Amino acid sequence: MEQATRRTTIADVARAAGVSKAAVSFAFNTPERLSVDTVSRIREIATSLDYRPDPVARMLAQRRTWTLGILTPQGLDVIFTNPYFGEFSAGVATAAEAAGLAIQFISPLHGSLTRAVDRASVDGIIAIGLGADHPEVGQIRRSGIPFVVVDSTAMPDEPGVEVDDEGGALLAARHLVELGHRRFLVIGIEPPSAAAGLEPAGVTAKRLAGYRTAVAAVGVELPESEMVVGPASMEGGIDAFRRAWAAGARPTAVLAMSDAMAIGAMRAAGELGLTVPGDLSIVGFDDVDVAQYTNPPLTTVHQPIRRKGEEAVRLLLAGGRIRDEGPSEQQLLATRLVVRGSTARAPRGSEEVVDDGR
Amino acid sequence: MEQATRRTTIADVARAAGVSKAAVSFAFNTPERLSVDTVSRIREIATSLDYRPDPVARMLAQRRTWTLGILTPQGLDVIFTNPYFGEFSAGVATAAEAAGLAIQFISPLHGSLTRAVDRASVDGIIAIGLGADHPEVGQIRRSGIPFVVVDSTAMPDEPGVEVDDEGGALLAARHLVELGHRRFLVIGIEPPSAAAGLEPAGVTAKRLAGYRTAVAAVGVELPESEMVVGPASMEGGIDAFRRAWAAGARPTAVLAMSDAMAIGAMRAAGELGLTVPGDLSIVGFDDVDVAQYTNPPLTTVHQPIRRKGEEAVRLLLAGGRIRDEGPSEQQLLATRLVVRGSTARAPRGSEEVVDDGR
């Protein structure tokens, strides 16, 4: 069997044009080094031969891949179906495209994130959901590839982009407090796997702190018993709410740490005969696109998700090693509360604290 | 300023181990060609030197990138935030990971899809939303890279995976007909850009045909005036419904060609004071994850989105040129109707056809 017609290489073009390989390369990359007509002659021959430089060879020679990696501890299947990640990636993609960079997802390969990192050929990495002290981040740091951590506090001299989680959470809880709520259920995000060091713990802790400060103002505490965790998905939210309910929790308001979980909780509550916001108020976190389309529309803490992606790219580029120069910085983006339809005054008579039997 | 410490290369390892570069390569790729202790010695030295083979160099030498490309005419920002694409990509990703392949998105780069294709270094391509006769598909065909088209009829000897769009649409419309509906609004998907040859036209046409067959059974036609199109997003759905309403359409049921648009329409209807399904029934298409979480839950046509992604990978791999051998085939996957809460009997008295003044 005959080998499929080999693709045209730079040597073929050079030969056909009667010039050196270098000339062909120049014709495309630094045309000013050649005379105008040589350039156009080479280009013509190249197109007529349907020549397209092999991207891989080019990457090797230039030692640049023109690609940014998005590193996450979750599998691609969860990434792609999670609106939060979707919007974040969209932000990264927009900024990357503007800079002429492609993006690649680096996520556990056959269970190993380390292996995935080794295998990835990128000029820079955006780590999301991973602490700056995570082993894989260490691996990257040693490898010398520029990186930025997102949603996690960066090391002093390293770039990072964060959001005011605590402040946002505080706003959310205060809103409920002002509506007269006193019995809360907190639905938290649990790390994607049992592996240690996975970061959502960081944001979970910060948001919890915000909730606590707000409710403390009216003398309410948020004991572990009023908190339940699960994966940040709708199923996770359903499951979390059901578990809490089964365990006897009877909140008038739920503070969910992600919109997906809030939506799940809303559904689970509905199935249990509760109306939202009549019987139960729910506030989410993230302000994902769909939050406006739920029924009732979700009251939630807005964070600039896409913008985080764009900033991450900007910081990476500003670091110098990928494009131009600049010092590395850290960003803290603001959050704000968006009040929609899933929250209302607490039901009458719910203000007194329930005697929990102690 | 000193150059950052160069990463360890195969030559460094070879030198340190006192063997040839070839031996080091063998130690990792074909250890059986070396004696066991040489292998372990080399491996030890390699780890101690923190050696990791450069993926790019490896790709060049092997002329394999171990990467699959997902080709779409839309920008990455829409891809990542569109649940349909998300689920499809998740399917691709799952199957690709199982085969040890990475995935890369190929989407218009600075407006040019052609340029994006040239730039991409992949072993195979999955084209979604692009007709088999699309210019970029032709470009790929000429380049000799194996590919499969999804959601579009493939050329005779080329692999493709499709879904029974017409059948699904028929089921959806028949369901409404059986509920007594006679006044319909069809919300169709419009090609992402003005560029010609963009495929959704294909699925739009098939679904429309299905709708028509079903309603024809009760003597209803679906003239252009009862159809409105827009981008397949929630905003698109809102906008489409509003436009139709403003133009005087007063349907009792809407047939939306995508869940996102259905959700948008549901919202727009709500804002106009219509209750779903009391005043208006809505059925979507796709059965995206969120369809179960809307309020009311969306009645829709289920199609195996993730499965399409997996099949696409399977066909690509079966084609031989990427992994093993096999003939190329085409798949037609089934669709089915999932009745949930967004559809109900038509309001009383709506059966008679409205006199539209002609």
Next chain:
DNA sequence: ACGGTCAGCTAAACCGGTTTGCTAAACCGC
């Protein structure tokens, strides 16, 4: 006529691996 410049191009090294002969030594049966 001559040294100096400069524009235009080339040869060759290089990027960091893989792969293809090929050789030298060890092993084999007899």
Next chain:
DNA sequence: GCGGTTTAGCAAACCGGTTTAGCTGACCGT
């Protein structure tokens, strides 16, 4: 102790580009 087969490993070519150093000849002023 000898021809023949393995086994273990090496040198060099190769993948397809980029990049550096250097060459050549045209043009210039004097």
